[in-house]
Amino acid sequence: MxxxxxxxKILLLAASLVMINVLPAKAxxxxxxxDPGDYTGSRTSASGGGVYATQSWDNGGFTISWDITNNNDxxxxxxxxxxxxxxxxxxxxxxxxxxxxxxxxDGSDPYQGPASWGPGHGNSNPGFPxxxxxxxxxxxxxxxxxxxxxxxxxxxxxxxxxxxxGKESGDFLFAYNNALALTGFNSDVENDFIARPNSIVPLxxxxxxxxxxxxxxxxxxxxxxxxxxxxxL
Numbered sequence: 267m268x269x270x271x272x273x274x275k276i277l278l279l280a281a282s283l284v285m286i287n288v289l290p291a292k293a294x295x296x297x298x299x300x301d302p303g304d305y306t307g308s309r310t311s312a313s314g315g316g317v318y319a320t321q322s323w324d325n326g327g328f329t330i331s332w333d334i335t336n337n338n339d340x341x342x343x344x345x346x347x348x349x350x351x352x353x354x355x356x357x358x359x360x361x362x363x364x365x366x367x368x369x370x371x372d373g374s375d376p377y378q379g380p381a382s383w384g385p386g387h388g389n390s391n392p393g394f395p396x397x398x399x400x401x402x403x404x405x406x407x408x409x410x411x412x413x414x415x416x417x418x419x420x421x422x423x424x425x426x427x428x429x430x431x432g433k434e435s436g437d438f439l440f441a442y443n444n445a446l447a448l449t450g451f452n453s454d455v456e457n458d459f460i461a462r463p464n465s466i467v468p469l470x471x472x473x474x475x476x477x478x479x480x481x482x483x484x485x486x487x488x489x490x491x492x493x494x495x496x497x498x499l
Contacts, residue, residue: 293452293454294445294450294451294452294453294454295424295453295454295455295456295458295459296424296425296426296445296450296451296452296453296459297423297424297425297464298423298424299421299422299423299465300334300421300422300423300424300461304422304456304461305333305334305335305422305461306331306332306333306334307331307332307460307461308329308330308331308332309329309330309331309443309457309460310326310328310329310330311323311324311325311326311327311328311329311441312325312326313325314457315457316443316444316455316457316458316459317330317441317442317443317444318441318442318443318444318447319439319440319441320393320437320438320439320440320441321353321434321435321437321438321439322350322351322352322353322434322439323350323351323353323431323439323440323441326351327350327351327352328348328349328350328351328429328441329348329349330346330347330348330349330427330429330441330460331346331347332344332345332346332347332460332461333345334422334461337417340419341371341417341418341419342417342418342419342420342421342422342463343415343416343417344415344416344417344418344422344461344462344463345413345414345415346358346360346413346414346415346427346460347411347412347413347414348408348410348411348412348413348414348429349410349411349412350410350429350431350439350441351410352434353410353431353432353434353439354408354409354410354412354431355408355409355410355412355429355430355431356408356430356431356432357404357405357406357407357408357429357430358404358405358408358412358414358427358428358429359383359391359400359402359403359404359405359427359428359429360402360403360405360414360416360427360462361400361401361402361425361426361427361462362379362380362401362402362403362420362425362462362463362464363401363420363463363464363465364401366380366418366420366463366464367380369418369419369420369466370403370416370417370418371417371418371419372415372416372417373414373415373416373417374405374407374413374414374415374416376405376406376407377403377404377405377406378403378404378406379402379403379404380401380402380403381401381402381403381404382399382400382401383399383400383401383402383404383428384398384399384400385398389438391428391430391440392430392438392440393430393438393440393442394428394440394442395442395446395447397449398446398447400425400426400428400446402462403416408431416463418463419466420463420464420465420466421463421464421465421466422461422462422463422464422465423461423462423463423464423465424456424459424460424461424462425459425460425461425462425464426442426443426445426446426451426459426460426462427442427443427446427460427462428440428441428442428446429441429442443458443459443460444457444458445458445459
């Protein structure tokens, strides 16, 4: 019995170590996995909608929606639809992971990147939060509504975007998700982000670790637990 209790304790310890590896160490949802139930969603500049926007795009005048579908061949298609009231979108920057280059198999064209984007690009990204930067691609066409697609082998996580048009009444129109303006994108509110590609589709390292731990425990168990023979009275 003592051996059984000891084995259970070791199993629980291994499971807890795996959970520590799986769960984010920070409260922010940035870069956290997106649940399948959120593979379709939207954000808006209406109050509480998760988007900051200016001019006619403010107060619900801007909407971004996404739809992520599994192609059943190891890839997913990400489709984003942006709508701006009165003025059309001229370009759209979508955050991606830093190692995604080479894993973009198809998508809307033309685009630039992947590269780092921020406020230091002249008048290209007016209103982009100071001190912020995102790595991703810049789709260089627009409209309203306008749809952008991307095919990759990456699973979705919560991330950022930026969109703009020209000027209205002398001021630039732009929109971005709320977390983009926060230091370190530090927000625990899902509405402050959009779904975007990051994680590789195959099993993450945490699951490999868990499998390794289970194999180790099974080996341990085979060595420690021997069948007992009982004599009938």
